[in-house]
Amino acid sequence: MIRPADQNSIQEAAKLIRESELVAFPTETVYGLGANAFDEVAVQKIFAAKGRPAHNPLIVHIADFESIAGVATIPPASKIEQRLQLLRGFWPGPLSVVLPRTEQVAPSVCAGLATVAVRIPNHPVALALIKAAGVPIAAPSANPSNYISPTTAAHVEEGLRGKVRIILDGGSSEIGLESTIIDLCSDPVTLLRPGGISLEQLRSIFPDIKVREQHSLGPVLSPGLLKEHYSPRTPTILRGQREPQSYPSKVGLICFKQSQSLETNYKEVRVLSKSGRLEEVAAKLFACLRELDQAGLELIVVDTCKEIGLGRAIMDRLMRATAKFSG
Numbered sequence: 077m078i079r080p081a082d083q084n085s086i087q088e089a090a091k092l093i094r095e096s097e098l099v100a101f102p103t104e105t106v107y108g109l110g111a112n113a114f115d116e117v118a119v120q121k122i123f124a125a126k127g128r129p130a131h132n133p134l135i136v137h138i139a140d141f142e143s144i145a146g147v148a149t150i151p152p153a154s155k156i157e158q159r160l161q162l163l164r165g166f167w168p169g170p171l172s173v174v175l176p177r178t179e180q181v182a183p184s185v186c187a188g189l190a191t192v193a194v195r196i197p198n199h200p201v202a203l204a205l206i207k208a209a210g211v212p213i214a215a216p217s218a219n220p221s222n223y224i225s226p227t228t229a230a231h232v233e234e235g236l237r238g239k240v241r242i243i244l245d246g247g248s249s250e251i252g253l254e255s256t257i258i259d260l261c262s263d264p265v266t267l268l269r270p271g272g273i274s275l276e277q278l279r280s281i282f283p284d285i286k287v288r289e290q291h292s293l294g295p296v297l298s299p300g301l302l303k304e305h306y307s308p309r310t311p312t313i314l315r316g317q318r319e320p321q322s323y324p325s326k327v328g329l330i331c332f333k334q335s336q337s338l339e340t341n342y343k344e345v346r347v348l349s350k351s352g353r354l355e356e357v358a359a360k361l362f363a364c365l366r367e368l369d370q371a372g373l374e375l376i377v378v379d380t381c382k383e384i385g386l387g388r389a390i391m392d393r394l395m396r397a398t399a400k401f402s403g
């Protein structure tokens with residue numbers, strides 16, 4: 077089922093997309109589980125395969141800026157059109173934007189909302205697949221609902237074996253965290269999920285951008301952004317926060333940086349980046365959480381970092397991963 081992402085398998089995967097089937101494919105953020113975004117029957121299969129609640133909308137992937145017009149209604153010279161033009165330089169890349177949807181997008185993609193999230197991924201295989209399919213591809217991360225997002229083809233197979241016809245293998249995802257999501261329909265523009273494009277970068281374009289509080293009251297704008305998400309099964313906590321007085325014997329530690337001190341209390345220790353480079357931490361974090369989740373540990377302790385730049389997205393994912401164990 078895992079296939080090297082060569083021309084033949086991309087063509088075959090594109091044909092499956094046109095035939096209402098599911099295909100998993102690499103992107104620079106995480107692997108996606110794709111279906112034809114215009115095909116309600118196909119999109120329903122995504123929800124079934126992931127066990128994803130119907131109220132959680134999907135991101136639609138397109139191959140170029142011009143294709144936005146097929147999935148979103150943007151009045152010429154409108155505020156949204158101006159905002160889109162300002163963002164052009166971020167695509168292809170790890171940025172998803174929420175826009176008014178067209179009628180053509182299958183209703184369950186948008187989970188009943190009047191908007192659709194769109195992005196142009198920066199991965200040659202994803203782009204080739206979308207072009208070959210000739211339709212926009214709706215794709216959430218290719219993992220069972222609520223588990224850690226996949227950054228390799230093997231991760232996809234682990235979680236969705238038998239539920240997806242082809243997994244295109246494009247190696248490890250370069251960024252390793254899901255895309256940044258911003259809402260271009262709100263005033264001011266709102267950051268819904270931090271990711272590979274940082275808040276600081278977005279502020280240089282939208283100085284008044286608002287950050288949606290994780291626990292804010294009111295209607296759930298982005299239901300997938302609920303607190304508990306991305307959880308390992310093994311109890312997982314942040315280093316230095318609510319660590320137990322007495323440790324169980326099988327504890328794993330994920331460090332962001334190589335340190336001088338010997339970490340003798342731990343059964344397994346992983347260092348994500350020798351120098352603590354956040355790009356490297358992000359790229360390896362999900363794979364490392366998965367690995368330790370399968371290592372028979374009683375507890376996983378994870379480092380923390382400042383919520384600056386990519387650090388904001390890293391801490392967002394870690395807060396979700398640890399939410400149900402730290403309450």
Ligand code: TXA
Pocket residue numbers: 103105106107108109132133134135172174186189191192193197215216217218253254255256257268297298299300301
């Ligand atoms: O990097 C990514 O974004 C990856 C790759 C595959 O592109 N995809 C991904 O999809 O992370 P998923 O389904 O795991 O997360 C999609 C998020 C959800 O939190 C959902 O609530 C939000 O996008 N979303 C989708 N449509 C929306 C809309 N119309 N308004 C607000 N949020 C939306």
Ligand code: MG
Pocket residue numbers: 216217225
């Ligand atoms: Mg996901």
